[in-house]
Amino acid sequence: MSARCGGVNPVIVWxxxxxxxxxxPALMAxxxxxxxxxCVYILDQTLDHVAARGAAYRWWLQGALAxxxxxxxxxxxxxxxxxxxxxxxxPRLVSDVGAVSVFAHHRILEAEQAQDQHLVDxxxxxxxxxxxxxxxxxxxxxxxxxxxxxAYRVYTAFWKxxxxxxxxxPLAVPQNITFAPVPDDLLAGKRLDEASLxxxxxxxxxxxxASWRVDLDAGQQALELFLDDLxxxxxxxxxxxxxxxxxxxxxxxxxxxxxxxxLWDVVMRxxxxxxxxxxxxxxxxxxxxxxxxxxxxxxxPYENVNQKFHAMPWRNAVQDLKAWQMGQTGVPIVxxxxxxxxxxxxxxxxxxxxxxxxxxxxxxxxxxxxxxxFRDTLVDYDPASNAxxxxxxxxxxxxxxxxxxxxxxxxxxxxxDSEGVYIRRWVPELGALSGKALRxxxxxxxxxxxxxxxxxGRTYPRPIVGLPxxxxxxxGALKAL
Ligand SMILES: Cc1cc2nc3c(=O)[nH]c(=O)nc-3n(C[C@H](O)[C@H](O)[C@H](O)COP(=O)(O)OP(=O)(O)OC[C@H]3O[C@@H](n4cnc5c(N)ncnc54)[C@H](O)[C@@H]3O)c2cc1C
Numbered sequence: 343m344s345a346r347c348g349g350v351n352p353v354i355v356w357x358x359x360x361x362x363x364x365x366x367p368a369l370m371a372x373x374x375x376x377x378x379x380x381c382v383y384i385l386d387q388t389l390d391h392v393a394a395r396g397a398a399y400r401w402w403l404q405g406a407l408a409x410x411x412x413x414x415x416x417x418x419x420x421x422x423x424x425x426x427x428x429x430x431x432x433p434r435l436v437s438d439v440g441a442v443s444v445f446a447h448h449r450i451l452e453a454e455q456a457q458d459q460h461l462v463d464x465x466x467x468x469x470x471x472x473x474x475x476x477x478x479x480x481x482x483x484x485x486x487x488x489x490x491x492x493a494y495r496v497y498t499a500f501w502k503x504x505x506x507x508x509x510x511x512p513l514a515v516p517q518n519i520t521f522a523p524v525p526d527d528l529l530a531g532k533r534l535d536e537a538s539l540x541x542x543x544x545x546x547x548x549x550x551x552a553s554w555r556v557d558l559d560a561g562q563q564a565l566e567l568f569l570d571d572l573x574x575x576x577x578x579x580x581x582x583x584x585x586x587x588x589x590x591x592x593x594x595x596x597x598x599x600x601x602x603x604x605l606w607d608v609v610m611r612x613x614x615x616x617x618x619x620x621x622x623x624x625x626x627x628x629x630x631x632x633x634x635x636x637x638x639x640x641x642x643p644y645e646n647v648n649q650k651f652h653a654m655p656w657r658n659a660v661q662d663l664k665a666w667q668m669g670q671t672g673v674p675i676v677x678x679x680x681x682x683x684x685x686x687x688x689x690x691x692x693x694x695x696x697x698x699x700x701x702x703x704x705x706x707x708x709x710x711x712x713x714x715x716f717r718d719t720l721v722d723y724d725p726a727s728n729a730x731x732x733x734x735x736x737x738x739x740x741x742x743x744x745x746x747x748x749x750x751x752x753x754x755x756x757x758x759d760s761e762g763v764y765i766r767r768w769v770p771e772l773g774a775l776s777g778k779a780l781r782x783x784x785x786x787x788x789x790x791x792x793x794x795x796x797x798x799g800r801t802y803p804r805p806i807v808g809l810p811x812x813x814x815x816x817x818g819a820l821k822a823l
Contacts, residue, residue, distance in 0.1 A: 352439055352522035353377040356384065356432065356446040357421070358454075360477050360598035361403075361410040362558070365512035367475035369519075372445040378522035380439060381414055381421050383407055385534050388427040389453045392643045392725050396718035398687040399596070401547050404539035405556025406597040413558060419521035423534040429460055431532055436470055438528060443470060447477035450633055451725050452640035480509035480602055480630045483637040493638035497741045500634065501627045509606040549685035554593070554721065561594040565605070569612050576618035583679075583690045584763035589622070590688065592722035595629065602626060629727060635740050636726035643713065643729035646738040651745075654738075655819055656708040665806050666701055667715055669768070672798075672805035674781060675755035676700045678768035685768075687721035692758050698735030699749035704812030706819055709736035745820050748813050752781045771802050 411421040494500035568589040579587030594600040613619020669680035679693035709732040733739025762780040774794035779786035
């Protein structure tokens with residue numbers, strides 16, 4: 343239903359996982375109606391745990407909302423932030439301001455789609471339109487289908503088509519937006535206390551503050567830095583955990599501060615066809631494949647795609663899970679990665695694969711435990727990317743690494759942190775060790791440990807699982823399936 347702009351009646355732009363003005367088809371469509379625009383964000387924690395997102399994401403969101411408000415203010419507008427069940431809050435807002443239409447981007451989680459459908463139907467009964475545009479993906483999920491009109495289940499085949507057709511062209515920020523006034527008392531009881539997204543006791547976010555500047559300028563600087571210094575060598579440096587070899591743009595993409603289509607376009611133009619640029623685009627392709635897979639397989643965050651794994655005898659080992667979460671497993675590369683996550687809200691991709699394999703294979707624990715921990719602790723948490731990658735690591739998913747391919751964490755450390763810089767940075771109690779002793783302190787001699795001031799079981803844990811035993815147990819469980 344298109345908006346009918348009756349004089350001063352506004353249209354609402356409902357920002358969700360797209361807190362930006364650039365390349366925002368919903369905003370563009372709203373401005374095209376000629377009606378005054380009212381911009382709103384609703385924090386809705388009433389949907390299920392996956393849709394509700396976690397504490398680290400909310401920490402990021404506070405900065406993202408402030409940044410969006412600042413951008414809107416530059417154009418003479420503002421951002422209204424509300425909290426509550428959107429099915430209740432949005433219709434009330436529509437009534438209170440007399441809005442003639444609502445504009446937003448499609449969301450992909452099933453619970454969010456169901457909420458949108460409910461709102462579309464409810465608002466339509468009142469003669470109010472609710473127009474949904476595609477704004478958070480490179481392509482509509484139906485643009486890439488097999489000859490039989492089915493969804494691809496293999497990344498390389500999907501990527502071949504995406505590469506050939508490319509992303510949709512990004513849109514500029516609309517010019518001459520007329521904003522609707524936002525009265526101070528508008529839905530006063532539903533206003534979001536944005537500071538509460540960050541104020542936590544104890545203050546676990548000190549490391550986050552030291553690691554990130556959450557505003558659009560910082561995102562653009564990170565992008566410039568990547569294009570100028572890193573893009574050319576990205577293919578060679580992206581796996582080395584101690585290096586700043588990747589873009590670190592993921593939280594900007596997950597919150598929607600940066601548009602994936604803008605990123606695609608910029609890297610296509612400025613990457614000059616380098617190998618680094620090609621590999622980077624294919625990583626954006628993985629992001630897209632995750633969104634696409636979630637669209638076509640809505641149970642992705644909840645269920646094994648490969649149903650054979652429904653019978654997997656995952657262990658219920660609370661102490662082991664806690665040790666993994668806290669970076670106290672006694673396996674230095676795993677602990678380094680988990681501590682990086684806890685302190686900064688982000689973890690290197692190679693490290694995510696190592697800790698994921700360790701949890702699901704050496705500890706034989708359900709990937710959903712890992713998915714849930716990442717959901718709460720990642721500033722770049724994205725339901726599609728998180729679930730697809732956890733299922734990939736666990737061997738239960740679409741186009742996944744087979745379960746029997748078990749990462750050896752110490753070999754991974756030797757290959758991708760050969761000098762031990764990453765381990766020493768995050769596990770300082772092992773800082774005086776080097777080489778194999780740093781990667782496998784349980785195999786180091788008593789003399790080496792003593793001279794490094796390390797006492798296993800006191801200054802640093804003994805491994806909670808022997809690597810060969812953990813591996814054998816996982817393969818045994820697979821065989822018994
Ligand atoms: C177990 C596990 C869980 C993960 N959970 C998330 C998550 O919740 N949110 C998230 O954004 N990424 C997730 N990833 C993917 C990946 O680790 C991060 O996107 C990446 O580390 C972000 O750092 P970057 O921006 O420097 O990446 P770069 O290497 O610079 O890549 C550029 C962009 O490509 C996308 N990308 C790169 N690798 C992947 C991938 N494997 N899957 C999907 N998109 C990718 C991201 O948007 C990223 O920002 C997960 C990976 C694993 C193994």
